[in-house]
Structures are given as structure tokens and as C-alpha cells.
Amino acid sequence: MLIDGELVPSSSGKTFENINPYTEESIGVTADGTKEDFERAILAARRAFDETDWSTNHAFRAKCLRQLNEGLTRHLDEIRPLLVSEVGTAVWLTRDTLLDVPVARLRDFADMAESYPYEQELPELDFRGVVSKRYQRREPMGVVAAIIPWNGPWGSGLGKIGAALAAGNTCTLKPSPDAPWSATIVGRIIKEETDIPSGVMNVVTSSDNLMGEVLTTHPDVDFIGFTGSAPNGRRVAAAASGTLKRMLLELGGKSPYIVLPSADIQAEAAMAAKLICTNAGQGCVARSRLLLPRERYEEGVEAAAAAMAEITYGDPADPNNYMNPLVSKHHRDNVLSHIEAARKDGNRIVHGGGIPASQPKGYFVEPTLIADVKPDDHIAQNEVFGPVLAVIAYDDIDDAVRIANNSDYGLSASVSAATNEEAIAVAERLRTGTVSINGGVWMHMDVPFGGYKQSGIGRQFGIQGFETYLETKVFGIATGTASESLAWGDPGEKKAS
Structure with missing residues (x-):
């Protein structure tokens, strides 16, 4: 696992088997993370967000995401058979939306980190005798918990951490126990082949899906990005409601x-x-x-x-x-x-x-x-x-x-x-x-993806998906002598600004 910049085993020393769904045999073991491991990862992400310039250094974030893209690209021929082995994915699909495309999309997230207009000037306002200059700023949410499924671990995983990191958040990623290596590979390449600072990105694996509730209830987690079934999405939303966390729920369909x-x-x-x-x-x-x-x-x-x-x-x-x-x-x-x-x-x-x-x-x-x-x-x-x-x-x-x-x-x-x-x-x-x-293709990096009704809340990808990981702050700045105008109070009464 990757916790606070180090590749580590579970604090309990326990592991669980990673089963090949074609052979029904183990292909190896994965660290079986504990509640303490998840909490340590969350606190590392909190510290990295609060105490480094990751959230404000847009150019550095873009550089790091390009490094991650380049590192994963170098290892694609090694990753491909591992994905086939642990998820059972048909190899032809790995050259499309289930591996190669998500890796390539990291370049787009890097471009967004640099090019997005984080500040926007609003019209000047003369209100109740005060003239104000106003502007809007988009800022990262803070600590993001990304919980991803087994059916498309690279698309869902890189889609979430790509947007979260590009927007300036720090992150803890929990993969499904049925597809843990897709996440741990990302953690290893982040550690060994990028300049992403310690604590900015953490990967914690567990055989127990309920360990996700450490993330959904922890007060230091600001945002939940979840992909899974509608019943599990409702469970995530209920758990996160205690602290009113922002969330992205990408759920099922019929x-x-x-x-x-x-x-x-x-x-x-x-x-x-x-x-x-x-x-x-x-x-x-x-x-x-x-x-x-x-x-x-x-x-x-x-x-x-x-x-x-x-x-x-x-x-x-x-x-x-x-x-x-x-x-x-x-x-x-x-x-x-x-x-x-x-x-x-x-x-x-x-x-x-x-x-x-x-x-x-x-x-x-x-x-x-x-x-x-x-x-x-x-x-x-x-x-x-x-x-x-x-x-x-x-x-x-x-x-x-x-x-x-x-x-x-x-x-x-x-x-x-x-x-x-x-x-x-x-x-x-x-x-x-x-x-x-008529067979038209809508899916691409520039398209906000999500659904109506119980298919989820929010959108992934595109500018709208990037903005999902941003908060909005508005400033009003008094700009000097205010105009004389009617203020609150009795009709006709004039008050100094």
C-alpha cells in the first residue's frame, strides 16, 4: 500500500488472496489494510493538503500528473496481463476503455490543472451605498476519498484521482478487493516515478468492503468519489450524511x-x-x-x-x-x-x-x-x-x-x-x-458522464467533472468612496456609507 509517501504492508501483517476469475486460482497476495491504516492515510492526506502548496501550485500538479502518465505508459505491457489476470478482462478491451484510454486521459487532467480559470471577475456592484469589486474563486475541496469498483478499475480509478489531484485535492484511494492490484500499481509508480509529495496520494487495500466506512464517516475527509451499485451508493450517502460531505456517486443503470x-x-x-x-x-x-x-x-x-x-x-x-x-x-x-x-x-x-x-x-x-x-x-x-x-x-x-x-x-x-x-x-x-x-459515440474526456434518478449524483469527466472537485468562494472588496444611495431603514432616510 502507499501511505504517507511509503510503500508499506498492512499494520496487522495480514494479506488476502487475489483470485484469477478464469483459473479460479490465486495469482498472489495483497496487503489487508486495517482501520488504523485507513486513518493514517487520511491524516497524511490532511497534512499534505494543509501544510504544502499542492493546492495552489497548478504548474507543479500538471507536471506530476504528466509524470504519472509517462510512468504508467512505460509499464503498460507489464500492467496489461495483470489486469486480465485479476479482473478477467478480455485482453482486447485493455487496449481501449479499460486501460490504455484512462492512462492517456491523465494528460488531459494535467492540462486542466494549468489551464482552468480558477478566478473569475464579477460585475462591480453598488449596493446600499457601498461600491464593491467582486470575484469568484474555485478552490479544491480538500481531502478526497475515492472508492472504486472492480469492473473498470483503471477507468474509474484514474478518472477520480486524475480530476481530484488536478484540482488540487489530496486523496486516499480504496479499490475493490476483487481488483486490488490495479490501485497498488498506481501507488508504486507514484512513489517511484513521480514527484507527487508524501501524503498527497495514498492507496489502501482491504479484503473488507465495509472498511470504506472509515472513509465515508471520517471528519477529515471532505469529499467522497464513489462508483458502484445503487444500494451501495445509498449506503455511502447515508454514512457521509453525518458530516454532510460533498460527494460524487456514479451508480448503476438499466x-x-x-x-x-x-x-x-x-x-x-x-x-x-x-x-x-x-x-x-x-x-x-x-x-x-x-x-x-x-x-x-x-x-x-x-x-x-x-x-x-x-x-x-x-x-x-x-x-x-x-x-x-x-x-x-x-x-x-x-x-x-x-x-x-x-x-x-x-x-x-x-x-x-x-x-x-x-x-x-x-x-x-x-x-x-x-x-x-x-x-x-x-x-x-x-x-x-x-x-x-x-x-x-x-x-x-x-x-x-x-x-x-x-x-x-x-x-x-x-x-x-x-x-x-x-x-x-x-x-x-x-x-x-x-x-x-444510431451508434454515435458520446464517451470521451470532454464529456460530463453521469445519470438521472438513482444512477447517481454529479458528473465525472469534462469541465463539469473537474469542477465537481472544486469549492466556490466569492469575494466582495470595498473599492473606496461609496456612492450616496438609499439604504435600509425608513423610506427617504439617507445614511452615510
């Missing part, structure tokens, strides 16, 4: 893939089936509800099933395999329980639905297509976080919009039609934070 009657039904249904199998469906923006026009429903179901039958899966280190295993046995059991709930609701399992016989080891679930799903059924309302696609029929455009918005979540959506204009007209009616139109 995102719709809406295929309008004018679209190529077969091609779009096949694409939806392929997308839900990306990273084995372990993505918050996964389009897990496929909405098809009722008059062409079976045609779409057949196309989706045919596409699922072609999905290759197995060793995630083999670039010929498209889909990888789920992260753990516990998570696989959870995904299977959702499929069983669909059976009990009378939904039709068209493809998959269980553990593949071809994989004697590994936490795999077959690509699963579930049809005859009603909008309020369990599988239509609950985030499965696996390769499971629920297919729902709609009667007309208004019905499609109602079904799409019939969710506690509002993270993302896709809409496909013969023309962009037709798809946009539907997209504008959706209560989601992002929408893909």
Missing part, C-alpha cells in the same frame, strides 16, 4: 436499446446482443433492455439469439475470445439468481441461461437472451451486471418512451432509426444522462 420501426431490426438486435456481452455485461452503461416494435418482435429476437450464438468466450488472454468470465463466484451466483427470477416470472429463455458446459473452470455465465419480458418484470427493473439481455415489445413510439423511462435508473440509452432526426426526437424524451444516436 439502460434501454430502443429500435424504432424504421431501423434495420435484425442488425440492431444483433448489435444489442453483442454489446451486452462486452466485458460480460459488467458495465454500468450496458444496454440491458432491448425494446422492439411488437409487429417485428420475433424477427428481432431471432437475430439477437443468432448473434449470441456466435459470441466467443474462454481464456480472456486470448484475443480471439470476445467475452470474458465474471469477476467472482459470488457475482456469478448473483447473475444466475436474476436469471432464475426471470424464469419464475414466466419469461422465455431463448439462449443461454446457465453456466456453459464448455468451461469447466472460470466464473462464466452463458450469453443469455430473455424474451417475453414485461416492463415491470424483475429482469426489466433490476441491474444484473452480466451478459443478460431482456427483450421487451412496444406498441408505438409513446409506448417505447414510457417503457424506457420506466426505471429507477437513468444512466444511458441507445436509439436507432432510419434517420438521425427520427432517433433524436425520441432521445430528447428520455430521462438519461447520455444517449447514443
